[in-house]
Amino acid sequence: MTSTPQRVRPRRTDEPARIPQRDRGKLGYWLYLIPGTLLVGLVIFYPIVRNVRLSFFHWRGGRAPEYFAGLENWVALFSDQEFLQSFKNIILVIVAMVIVPTLLGLVIAALLFDVVGRRFGARLSSFLRATYYLPQILPIAVAGVMFSWILKPNSDGVLNQFLTVLTGSEVEINWLGGQYSTAMASVMVLMIWIQIGYPVVIFMAALQRVDPQLYEAAELDGANWFQRFRAITLPMIRPEVFVVALTTTIAALKVFAPVFILTNGGPSKSTYVPSFYAYQEFIRGTDKGYAATIASAITILVVVVAIIFIRVQNRAERKDA
């Protein structure tokens, strides 16, 4: 019988296929990987190889000749004001896409689950959850156009109209094109608005794992909502907090559409993010080698962040075990 419990897991690479083998052994399974491998090679790895190679050349594009540049492009990156500015902005993007949504998401999820769900009914809480999630499935471009309408610089803009009514005098602030602070803040508000539903849904699902008796016991013991949140909710959903932080950080490093639609990088290139900068350089720049360097740098950063996160998570899991 095969049901003898295995004490020691064999090396994973030597494990047999899960369907008993009669014919060609495992070789036949490789056939199933052919379409996927060809596609990923063509669409993902060919561009990676081509861009990394190009980052060591100067190239105007088209039929122009390539000139070997060595590390010139990579060195230039570190004294490029626009590139450095785009990375400063990424920190603000991380605040808007990772930190604020995760913190707000924790509070909202706990509110919906612990108070609304238990005391006012599960239907109301799942309705509110769906509402928070709605911006997540809206195309970012559509959300961006909606916000750019609200933030229009003249009296067509909703926000300006509001302020005009509130202050009693004509307000015409150029939110998106006037100055860096309002432009960047607008981009951040859009990101928070889009992002908030994701942690709410993930955290609420995680809370379902928690034994409700735990809450009731704490409640009987006189623990208030905040104490329950700190002592029960937070420790229980730590793995999910981690996953949300990882996935949204990676998304933040790759962010493009909100900036493209709201500010187009302006005013005077101050709201550039790395993706937008690379895109601009590919389209309007004079050196595709340099554009490829920017894109490669972002790719390396994303992969490094992903590896660090996974390492830390594995270590945390081992500690828990």
Add this chain to the structure above:
Amino acid sequence: MTAVAQAPAPAPSTDGKDRRNKARPRTVAEWVMLTLAVLGALAIVFPMLLLLLNAFKSPQDYANSGPLELPQALSFEGIRTFWETQNFPRALWNSIFISTMVSIIAVVVSVLNSFAIGIGRVRGRTWIVLVFLMANLVPQEMLFDPLFQLYDDMGLLSNPWSVILTFVVIQSAFGTYLLSSLLGTFPKEILEAASVDGATRWRTLRSVIVPIVRPTLSVLMVFFFIWTWNEFLLPLAFLNTSDSLTVPLLLEQLNGERQTDTTTLIAGTLISIIPTIIFFLIFQRTLTRGITAGAVK
């Protein structure tokens, strides 16, 4: 953590406690917290309510009234201008075609990949999964220029298949990751039974495994559809003729035109949101269940 230790072990009888919990009147604090949660949700839908309120105003009405005022008279001028100047049905069809094709083909590719990885347990499969996951990690600006040239050479620019091909790969990366771990725990007894009955691998995959994991496959399809529908950068790069645009691209283009009247833009935004809302209402349950599927195994 000292805080956890304070929570006492629950008493053996929960019945009475449950009743007491339900019966206890709601406190003021609880009403305050409910109000906060509702206000937050209102803040989320507020921009969309603004759209609805202003999409049916005539340009003069819009210029003379505040954004929170009801329209003086129901005007379809903005909507008509949008409909007449933009080929929205075409963009809608393009979006539907691209997203449908991607969700079907990407699920097929994910199933094939994960069959080899999860069931076949091919050598080096941890690395293979990582290689596929690269498709999800790589920023799109890294792909954009080489693929643009490639599709240009293949004559695929402004052709929906350029976007379909690209996103089949990107979406199936996530599908492969999710299904591989699912199939890795597929009940062995079923596979053995199929084998005893003389089923080939292909037959086992098609007639045994796929029907059993179908619920997961349909969740994946729903997500691939939405993700592809919402994509922006690469479609923007690959689709350049006016009859190849998708819904987000059409709206973005309208937004970029200087002469666009504000009411037309509002009407267009509202119309562009409608397919998403319909989709959301149909698949709400699948969505909220599905988001958590890949999060923590």
